[in-house]
Amino acid sequence: MTARLDQQFAFLMEADRLKRVLRATPIADGSRRENSGEHSWHLALYAMVLADHAGPAVSIDRVVKMLILHDLVEIDTGDVPIHSANGQAHGSAEVAEAEARAADRIFGLLPPDIGAPLRALWEEFEANESPDAIFAKSIDRVQPVLHNIASGGGSWTDYNVTFDQLETRVGHKVARGAPAIWDHVRAIALAWFDGR
Amino acid sequence: MTARLDQQFAFLMEADRLKRVLRATPIADGSRRENSGEHSWHLALYAMVLADHAGPAVSIDRVVKMLILHDLVEIDTGDVPIHSANGQAHGSAEVAEAEARAADRIFGLLPPDIGAPLRALWEEFEANESPDAIFAKSIDRVQPVLHNIASGGGSWTDYNVTFDQLETRVGHKVARGAPAIWDHVRAIALAWFDGR
Numbered sequence: 001m002t003a004r005l006d007q008q009f010a011f012l013m014e015a016d017r018l019k020r021v022l023r024a025t026p027i028a029d030g031s032r033r034e035n036s037g038e039h040s041w042h043l044a045l046y047a048m049v050l051a052d053h054a055g056p057a058v059s060i061d062r063v064v065k066m067l068i069l070h071d072l073v074e075i076d077t078g079d080v081p082i083h084s085a086n087g088q089a090h091g092s093a094e095v096a097e098a099e100a101r102a103a104d105r106i107f108g109l110l111p112p113d114i115g116a117p118l119r120a121l122w123e124e125f126e127a128n129e130s131p132d133a134i135f136a137k138s139i140d141r142v143q144p145v146l147h148n149i150a151s152g153g154g155s156w157t158d159y160n161v162t163f164d165q166l167e168t169r170v171g172h173k174v175a176r177g178a179p180a181i182w183d184h185v186r187a188i189a190l191a192w193f194d195g196r
Numbered sequence: 197m198t199a200r201l202d203q204q205f206a207f208l209m210e211a212d213r214l215k216r217v218l219r220a221t222p223i224a225d226g227s228r229r230e231n232s233g234e235h236s237w238h239l240a241l242y243a244m245v246l247a248d249h250a251g252p253a254v255s256i257d258r259v260v261k262m263l264i265l266h267d268l269v270e271i272d273t274g275d276v277p278i279h280s281a282n283g284q285a286h287g288s289a290e291v292a293e294a295e296a297r298a299a300d301r302i303f304g305l306l307p308p309d310i311g312a313p314l315r316a317l318w319e320e321f322e323a324n325e326s327p328d329a330i331f332a333k334s335i336d337r338v339q340p341v342l343h344n345i346a347s348g349g350g351s352w353t354d355y356n357v358t359f360d361q362l363e364t365r366v367g368h369k370v371a372r373g374a375p376a377i378w379d380h381v382r383a384i385a386l387a388w389f390d391g392r
Contacts, residue, residue: 004381005377005380011243012339013342016223016224016343017224019223020225020227029212029214030215034215035234037238038215038233038236041237041240042208042211042233044237045208045211045264048264048265049204049208049306061260062263063259064240064261065260068237068244068260069241083391110245114245114248118245142261143208146208163238184201
């Protein structure tokens with residue numbers, strides 16, 4: 001029991017480091033960059049509140065847990081901003097390998113009966129094929145759009161992003177899992193880019 | 197649809213302010229104080245990883261959602277550190293009224309069919325009577341113990357806390373929902389206080 005709890009707490013202490021991984025996007029008031037821990041919390045809340053936009057095949061309980069876990073590998077790999085020069089490396093073999101190594105190490109801190117299902121949930125998110133993963137990815141993509149607008153530009157200003165780039169890099173992915181949400185946010189974003 | 201999504205996003209944007217509410221306890225490396233948003237994320241992960249210590253009557257999916265919501269009222273009321281001079285006001289009528297007003301305002305930003313069940317989940321957590329709430333409260337109490345130890349004292353140093361005070365204010369509450377976890381963490385905390 002004690003050895004098992006030591007492993008569980010070693011993992012939870014390691015997970016704390018996600019609070020020091022900074023993202024390109026600011027928190028909504030623009031006062032500082034968001035960290036990946038608080039980002040993961042916010043996305044879980046997004047999933048709970050926007051559940052009426054998930055299709056009938058989606059389990060919100062699984063989506064919430066997926067979003068709690070989805071960025072843990074960034075403890076080793078850092079965050080790769082989608083609009084940065086490296087942003088198009090998202091999903092490349094090199095990034096996928098680095099993330100798999102990170103997942104080996106981080107989920108490997110846990111007793112296998114706990115670590116294996118959590119890792120499987122993370123892999124399902126990354127594969128972006130199941131209804132739960134597709135909805136979770138939509139949530140992950142849409143939140144930074146709202147923060148960039150709220151804070152007067154955020155990572156769009158830093159990386160000189162156009163509305164067309166936003167539509168390609170972000171919009172199509174949000175629309176895949178949550179089309180009505182993208183319709184709504186797209187209109188807000190288009191007005192913001194037009195008014196710049 | 198658009199008015200409804202406006203309400204959903206207004207709530208989610210308001211919730212972002214929880215990332216600016218600072219707690220007495222530091223993140224594990226002691227480099228800064230933890231905010232209530234990232235704290236809520238960490239607790240949700242605790243619940244997922246320590247699920248084998250929840251009794252058979254506990255739904256971890258509900259506990260995770262409860263922990264995502266549990267601190268939202270702090271956007272209006274701030275965090276009251278358990279070991280501070282005001283710490284024993286936890287659960288007082290005055291604090292409970294302020295938190296109820298905060299819940300009225302914050303959950304009231306949502307369409308009622310979404311806001312009412314989320315508020316009910318928060319009230320269940322606060323009442324600390326259901327198996328889910330009792331386990332969630334245990335998780336909420338135990339995480340700061342580990343951060344204070346990891347960071348060399350944290351809020352215990354700031355508030356001159358003794359081991360007996362920790363046992364009374366925190367230990368009994370952790371033990372109520374997760375006795376084996378408190379047995380484990382109590383031994384670690386006792387060794388830390390003895391070695392000071």
